[in-house]
Each structure stands twice: as C-alpha cells, then as structure tokens.
Amino acid sequence: MGFHKRFITREIIESTDNEQIGTLFTSDALIFSDDWSYNFYELFLDGVEINKIKEKLTNYENNKKES
Numbered sequence: 001m002g003f004h005k006r007f008i009t010r011e012i013i014e015s016t017d018n019e020q021i022g023t024l025f026t027s028d029a030l031i032f033s034d035d036w037s038y039n040f041y042e043l044f045l046d047g048v049e050i051n052k053i054k055e056k057l058t059n060y061e062n063n064k065k066e067s
Contacts, residue, residue: 009032
C-alpha cells in the first residue's frame with residue numbers, strides 16, 4: 001500500500017481545467033507551496049465557486065500590492 005502526496009501551487013491550480021480541480025485534492029497528503037494555493041483550497045472546501053475563488057484571491061492580491 002502506498003502513500004500518495006501531491007504538491008499544490010498556484011500555477012498548477014491555474015493550469016488545471018475547472019472540471020478537474022477537485023481531482024487535485026484527492027491525495028493522502030497535500031503540500032501547499034504558497035499562500036494563494038492554500039487559501040484557494042480552504043475556499044474550495046467551503047463550496048465557493050471556482051471562478052469566484054480565483055477572482056477573490058486576485059482582488060485580494062491586487063489590494064495587498066497597492067497598500
């Protein structure tokens with residue numbers, strides 16, 4: 001029996017079709033390489049629509065840069 005881990009980054013999430021996003025998170029262990037991807041995962045678990053998550057995180061990131 002094996003132990004499967006998956007590294008999750010923003011680039012991986014953005015390059016994955018929306019219909020396949022859920023399969024990214026079907027592993028024994030998830031290793032998040034950045035805050036963006038972890039925040040995406042948290043919102044995804046809360047049932048927020050994928051396009052809304054991406055928009056929300058992009059807006060947050062843009063506001064953070066302006067401050």
